[in-house]
Amino acid sequence: MTDQPLRVAVLGGGSFGTALASIAADNGARVRQWLRDPALAEQINREHVNGRYLPDYAINPAVVAATGMAEVLEGADLVLVAIPSKAFREVVRQARPFLAPQQILVTTTKGIQEEGFKLMSQILEEETGFAHIGVISGPNLASEVADKQLTATVIASDDPETRTRVQTALGCDYFRVYASNDRYGVELGGALKNIYAIAAGMAAALGMGENTRSMLMTRALAEMSRFAVAQGANPMTFLGLAGVGDLIVTCSSRLSRNYRVGYALGEGKSLDEAVEALGQVAEGVNTVRLVRDKARAEGIYMPLAEGLYQVLFKGVPAKEMAKMLMLGEQSSDVEFVLAREDVQRAHRERAGETGGEHG
Ligand SMILES: NC(=O)c1ccc[n+]([C@@H]2O[C@H](COP(=O)([O-])OP(=O)(O)OC[C@H]3O[C@@H](n4cnc5c(N)ncnc54)[C@H](O)[C@@H]3O)[C@@H](O)[C@H]2O)c1
Numbered sequence: 001m002t003d004q005p006l007r008v009a010v011l012g013g014g015s016f017g018t019a020l021a022s023i024a025a026d027n028g029a030r031v032r033q034w035l036r037d038p039a040l041a042e043q044i045n046r047e048h049v050n051g052r053y054l055p056d057y058a059i060n061p062a063v064v065a066a067t068g069m070a071e072v073l074e075g076a077d078l079v080l081v082a083i084p085s086k087a088f089r090e091v092v093r094q095a096r097p098f099l100a101p102q103q104i105l106v107t108t109t110k111g112i113q114e115e116g117f118k119l120m121s122q123i124l125e126e127e128t129g130f131a132h133i134g135v136i137s138g139p140n141l142a143s144e145v146a147d148k149q150l151t152a153t154v155i156a157s158d159d160p161e162t163r164t165r166v167q168t169a170l171g172c173d174y175f176r177v178y179a180s181n182d183r184y185g186v187e188l189g190g191a192l193k194n195i196y197a198i199a200a201g202m203a204a205a206l207g208m209g210e211n212t213r214s215m216l217m218t219r220a221l222a223e224m225s226r227f228a229v230a231q232g233a234n235p236m237t238f239l240g241l242a243g244v245g246d247l248i249v250t251c252s253s254r255l256s257r258n259y260r261v262g263y264a265l266g267e268g269k270s271l272d273e274a275v276e277a278l279g280q281v282a283e284g285v286n287t288v289r290l291v292r293d294k295a296r297a298e299g300i301y302m303p304l305a306e307g308l309y310q311v312l313f314k315g316v317p318a319k320e321m322a323k324m325l326m327l328g329e330q331s332s333d334v335e336f337v338l339a340r341e342d343v344q345r346a347h348r349e350r351a352g353e354t355g356g357e358h359g
């Protein structure tokens with residue numbers, strides 16, 4: 001009896017979906033990719049290039065693209081869903097009639113659904129009720145993955161079969177796949193870092209230096225962890241690839257779409273102009289609004305998210321906001337070591353002793 005190759009289906013014809021499809025094919029899987037645009041599907045099949053999203057990289061010729069859900073999903077062992085958050089549920093619903101419970105369903109999408117503040121793996125679970133559900137997230141700029149630059153990612157699932165099958169399907173000599181059982185933390189990290197990538201792009205366009213970038217990234221990590229703890233997630237996950245790893249790459253690279261939107265805003269473009277010039281989805285624009293609203297509703301201190309919200313949606317100039325943030329509370333460096341409340345209490349006590357002298 002011969003071993004059947006793994007059968008992988010990728011939903012989405014964007015840059016990351018395409019890069020992952022090519023890796024799976026490099027590893028010997030039978031790969032089918034679903035996308036909406038018949039001309040792009042034809043180009044992938046004929047020229048082995050995705051001219052719209054990854055024009056400069058060759059795709060493994062074994063990847064077969066198609067616009068029919070049924071033919072792509074038929075017999076698939078592993079389904080990777082790489083669709084922007086706004087269309088994610090709609091596409092999963094389209095796929096649902098062709099899915100089966102033994103399949104492994106994995107999201108790569110770093111975004112949040114507004115209704116119910118749902119992460120994409122929660123949507124996979126709600127729409128299918130299947131047991132094998134996971135999340136891929138990490139410092140993974142798609143064009144670098146397509147260029148076979150040495151890269152690492154995380155597969156997060158509480159299901160060991162999902163973790164090991166994805167590690168086998170995608171792990172190779174240029175792409176390492178580390179495992180986590182904190183699906184919520186890994187997924188939340190991927191969504192939250194997009195907010196701070198916009199801020200980092202903005203800071204770069206305003207000519208701010210390396211100290212500023214380092215402060216921004218580190219305070220972003222503190223803010224992300226604070227939010228995660230409030231949502232019941234394990235903040236330790238943010239020490240890994242899907243937390244600090246992804247934060248570093250997305251806050252440092254012009255290859256990041258979120259960083260580029262921030263950069264355009266820092267150059268004085270309006271949000272509409274910045275998004276239009278990008279021509280792709282920067283998930284952070286929507287995420288900042290959702291996270292800021294949730295933080296306010298739940299009383300979570302998130303000055304960076306609030307400041308960015310004011311710049312993006314309320315017309316506050318980015319430079320003004322940076323100045324205001326520098327005059328905000330000087331709280332604890334690492335809140336797991338020294339609680340923020342302890343710093344605040346010490347300031348209040350000192351102010352009481354000195355009759356309000358600045359602490
Ligand atoms: N691009 C990256 O570097 C990268 C890296 C890691 C993770 N991700 C995440 O993976 C997800 C997918 O990213 P991507 O870069 O592959 O693609 P993308 O976000 O640019 O778009 C994905 C694809 O979805 C399609 N699409 C959009 N709306 C649709 C709809 N209503 N119905 C059907 N298809 C629709 C687009 O046509 C495109 O082919 C993103 O949400 C992103 O957060 C991206």
Ligand SMILES: O=P(O)(O)OC[C@H](O)CO
Nearest residue numbers: 138139140141256257258
């Ligand atoms: O292009 P972005 O900003 O969506 O970021 C891409 C990836 O998330 C980087 O890991």
